[in-house]
Amino acid sequence: xxxxxxxxxxxxxxxxxxxxxxxxxxxxxxxxxxxxxxxxxxxxxxxxxxxxxxxxxxxxxxxxxxxxxxxxxxxxxxxxxxxxxxxxxxxxxxxxxxxxxxxxxxxxxxxxxxxxxxxxxxxxxxxxxxxxxxxxxxxxxxxxxxxxxxxxxxxxxxxxxxxxxxxxxxxxxxxxxxxxxxxxxxxxxxxxxxxxxxxxxxxxxxxxxxxxxxxxxxxxxxxxxxxxxxxxxxxxxxxxxxxxxxxxxxxxxxxxxxxxxxxxxxxxxxxxxxxxxxxxxxxxxxxxxxxxxxxxxxxxxxxxxxxxxxxxxxxxxxxxxxxxxxxxxxxxxxxxxxxxxxxxxxxxxxxxxxxxxxxxxxxxxxxxxxxxxxxxxxxxxxxxxxxxxxxxxxxxxxxxxxxxxxxxxxxxxxxxxxxxxxxxxxxxxxxxxxxxxxxxxxxxxxxxxxxxxxxxxxxxxxxxxxxxxxxxxxxxxxxxxxxxxxxxxxxxxxxxxxxxxxxxxxxxxxxxxxxxxxxxxxxxxxxxxxxxxxxxxxxxxxxxxxxxxxxxxxxxxxxxxxxxxxxxxxxxxxxxxxxx
Amino acid sequence: xxxxxxxxxxxxxxxxxxxxxxxxxxxxxxxxxxxxxxxxxxxxxxxxxxxxxxxxxxxxxxxxxxxxxxxxxxxxxxxxxxxxxxxxxxxxxxxxxxxxxxxxxxxxxxxxxxxxxxxxxxxxxxxxxxxxxxxxxxxxxxxxxxxxxxxxxxxxxxxxxxxxx
Numbered sequence: 001x002x003x004x005x006x007x008x009x010x011x012x013x014x015x016x017x018x019x020x021x022x023x024x025x026x027x028x029x030x031x032x033x034x035x036x037x038x039x040x041x042x043x044x045x046x047x048x049x050x051x052x053x054x055x056x057x058x059x060x061x062x063x064x065x066x067x068x069x070x071x072x073x074x075x076x077x078x079x080x081x082x083x084x085x086x087x088x089x090x091x092x093x094x095x096x097x098x099x100x101x102x103x104x105x106x107x108x109x110x111x112x113x114x115x116x117x118x119x120x121x122x123x124x125x126x127x128x129x130x131x132x133x134x135x136x137x138x139x140x141x142x143x144x145x146x147x148x149x150x151x152x153x154x155x156x157x158x159x160x161x162x163x164x165x166x167x168x169x170x171x172x173x174x175x176x177x178x179x180x181x182x183x184x185x186x187x188x189x190x191x192x193x194x195x196x197x198x199x200x201x202x203x204x205x206x207x208x209x210x211x212x213x214x215x216x217x218x219x220x221x222x223x224x225x226x227x228x229x230x231x232x233x234x235x236x237x238x239x240x241x242x243x244x245x246x247x248x249x250x251x252x253x254x255x256x257x258x259x260x261x262x263x264x265x266x267x268x269x270x271x272x273x274x275x276x277x278x279x280x281x282x283x284x285x286x287x288x289x290x291x292x293x294x295x296x297x298x299x300x301x302x303x304x305x306x307x308x309x310x311x312x313x314x315x316x317x318x319x320x321x322x323x324x325x326x327x328x329x330x331x332x333x334x335x336x337x338x339x340x341x342x343x344x345x346x347x348x349x350x351x352x353x354x355x356x357x358x359x360x361x362x363x364x365x366x367x368x369x370x371x372x373x374x375x376x377x378x379x380x381x382x383x384x385x386x387x388x389x390x391x392x393x394x395x396x397x398x399x400x401x402x403x404x405x406x407x408x409x410x411x412x413x414x415x416x417x418x419x420x421x422x423x424x425x426x427x428x429x430x431x432x433x434x435x436x437x438x439x440x441x442x443x444x445x446x447x448x449x450x451x452x453x454x455x456x457x458x459x460x461x462x463x464x465x466x467x468x469x470x471x472x473x474x475x476x477x478x479x480x481x482x483x484x485x486x487x488x489x490x491x492x493x494x495x496x497x498x499x500x501x502x503x504x505x506x507x508x509x510x511x512x513x514x515x516x517x518x519x520x521x522x523x524x525x526x527x528x529x530x531x532x533x534x535x536x537x538x539x540x541x542x543x544x545x546x547x548x549x550x551x552x553x554x555x556x557x558x559x560x561x562x563x564x565x566x567x568x569x570x571x572x573x574x575x576x577x578x579x580x
Numbered sequence: 581x582x583x584x585x586x587x588x589x590x591x592x593x594x595x596x597x598x599x600x601x602x603x604x605x606x607x608x609x610x611x612x613x614x615x616x617x618x619x620x621x622x623x624x625x626x627x628x629x630x631x632x633x634x635x636x637x638x639x640x641x642x643x644x645x646x647x648x649x650x651x652x653x654x655x656x657x658x659x660x661x662x663x664x665x666x667x668x669x670x671x672x673x674x675x676x677x678x679x680x681x682x683x684x685x686x687x688x689x690x691x692x693x694x695x696x697x698x699x700x701x702x703x704x705x706x707x708x709x710x711x712x713x714x715x716x717x718x719x720x721x722x723x724x725x726x727x728x729x730x731x732x733x734x735x736x737x738x739x740x741x742x743x744x745x
Contacts, residue, residue, distance in 0.1 A: 160643065169645030172652045182648035183630055 006072040021063035037064035039520040042157035048088050052076045086118045094128030097147035103205040110203035110515050129175045138186035141194040141361040149206040155198035164477035167192045191311040195304035195500045196358030196509015209358050209382050219350040220263040229264040230330045231354040234420030234505040237531035241512040242387030243397045248527040253402020258390045269405045271412030273330035274419040275544035280323045282432040283561035294318040296493040301325045303363035304500030314576035322571040327353050331376030332569045337557045346372040353380045356508030371569040382510030411549040414542030421529035422474035422504035423450035426497040431543045437464040453525045469493045475502035590631045596624050604639035627658045663698045663705035665743045669721045672711030680719035686736045
């Protein structure tokens with residue numbers, strides 16, 4: 001790319017011609033604040049917080065959308081710029097709730113931070129039309145509080161561009177402008193898939209998960225309850241961010257220590273049931289190939305994806321694996337096998353999960369997720385909720401020692417942990433399926449073709465004389481594109497992995513929020529996934545079927561994958577949400 | 581606040597649907613097709629209820645969120661049908677200082693509808709309009725093409741009675 005010469009704050013620079021002022025400044029050490037801008041999906045120049053002075057221009061310009069050109073002279077922090085930014089903030093505040101003290105995002109709110117930085121002294125400087133509107137609490141996983149909305153439209157862009165779900169948009173105009181769903185229906189009445197990508201895109205407290213921590217505190221305080229917790233593969237590589245640690249820190253040991261100090265009776269690892277999922281799913285795949293079952297088979301770990309399929313592709317429900325997700329398999333094992341083994345009434349067990357995902361809150365309430373006649377999982381918390389519990393309990397997270405998961409359901413493999421990144425389920429399944437098909441030990445365990453942050457990945461593996469075509473998609477817009485190809489016969493696959501969130505669970509809608517200043521310049525998907533694959537590399541056992549506890553549970557309880565008992569406990573069914 | 585929706589059942593005919601679908605076919609794939617298609621749809625049906633917006637959404641492959649956003653953004657689009665008698669009350673400056681706001685409120689109270697809505701029997705629709713150039717007669721309202729000026733609140737019942745049959 002050709003470069004151009006520009007000056008920013010008097011410093012001569014040579015920058016690529018296709019850069020915006022924002023990119024050129026950031027790369028050279030000048031931060032320009034943004035609110036509405038989200039790289040790749042929301043460059044609309046609407047909020048005016050990123051304004052800068054350009055020599056010769058009539059007025060201040062929006063740095064997020066203004067391209068650089070030869071000889072341009074930019075000032076990012078002149079008195080006029082600072083005054084304009086403060087004025088913009090005062091105007092935003094004129095219609096804002098300003099309930100920072102009780103806001104879930106207090107401390108991580110981008111608006112709050114900017115108000116402090118730009119010296120907004122009187123939050124009531126302008127008296128705007130400030131009608132209180134009702135909070136939409138209809139959905140099982142989240143709420144929308146438009147009193148805190150600044151109309152940046154980052155949520156709208158995430159819903160439409162990343163997910164092709166498009167159930168929210170700006171409505172009306174002027175003071176009446178608000179974000180909502182067509183014909184003002186509540187969120188629960190739309191085809192929202194509960195992925196939560198809107199929440200992690202929101203700069204303020206307008207969007208948040210439904211907080212279920214009170215239920216957990218109550219269970220922990222109840223001496224008659226046996227409270228068991230499981231943590232999803234990706235939590236260990238994101239929880240640290242909530243305590244100021246760098247993106248991509250693996251805090252598995254501290255996470256386990258924190259959960260124990262919160263008072264959970266047993267701290268288990270969802271990685272174990274990820275291995276269990278592989279046993280069932282690999283078996284299901286081999287059965288379908290052998291018996292001429294419906295292909296391509298598509299993974300069912302991601303409840304956002306499953307709901308998307310039920311709403312938009314009900315004709316492909318038979319393609320979904322009947323396997324419950326790892327969260328639900330874990331819950332089911334706890335309330336059947338574990339309860340029997342330890343002689344505990346399943347009704348006295350409270351099964352809690354820590355998930356990267358808001359759709360997991362929806363999933364726990366689905367039908368056919370109750371192997372023991374009671375809910376497999378009682379409470380699903382997001383990574384953010386766990387962080388809040390740790391904070392509230394006064395546990396000094398960064399100073400905790402590293403501790404190990406409890407046994408027996410804390411044993412897992414590298415195959416289990418990579419479930420947290422896009423392509424991980426596919427790779428884990430291949431490690432097991434290839435060995436089963438060939439009957440020989442698999443030496444090369446890294447299926448690198450299905451790794452990485454690309455939205456759609458494809459590979460063909462020759463296994464025991466058969467070409468197996470696989471595809472991996474993350475982000476529902478990518479999933480939609482892939483499925484359209486499959487439906488039209490343009491592509492022919494045997495096995496497909498789909499994760500609702502771009503990059504998979506590491507970038508899930510329940511993960512710690514990162515401000516746009518980080519999101520726009522750090523690839524969270526890649527940095528967090530790196531930590532996942534690092535853990536896989538260093539684990540002694542990296543194939544699900546070699547997990548000693550997996551072998552034991554089949555010997556003692558399930559018999560073999562796909563058995564009648566396994567079906568009863570570990571499999572589920574789906575509903576057509578399009579045609580009712 | 582929500583733009584007023586219709587409480588009347590949708591009464592679209594197969595002919596109207598065919599006409600709209602043909603127009604959509606002609607404009608499909610063109611950049612910026614949504615506005616002309618919505619204008620045409622309003623011309624055909626007189627308003628844009630959910631059923632019509634869904635046809636546009638399916639036909640153009642544009643999400644309902646985007647369509648509803650456009651329909652509620654522009655005042656030229658209406659979500660409710662117009663009544664047999666369309667009442668417009670001028671809320672321009674001159675009429676407003678002469679009390680047209682009170683006249684509007686009385687109408688709203690009597691008809692049980694608010695700005696942009698239509699009565700369930702389809703007889704009256706009510707809307708606030710800008711200056712109609714009859715400031716000398718302020719406050720002014722129109723019922724279809726009939727103009728009523730120098731109003732007081734108590735005139736409202738007599739005017740409605742004229743269109744009661």
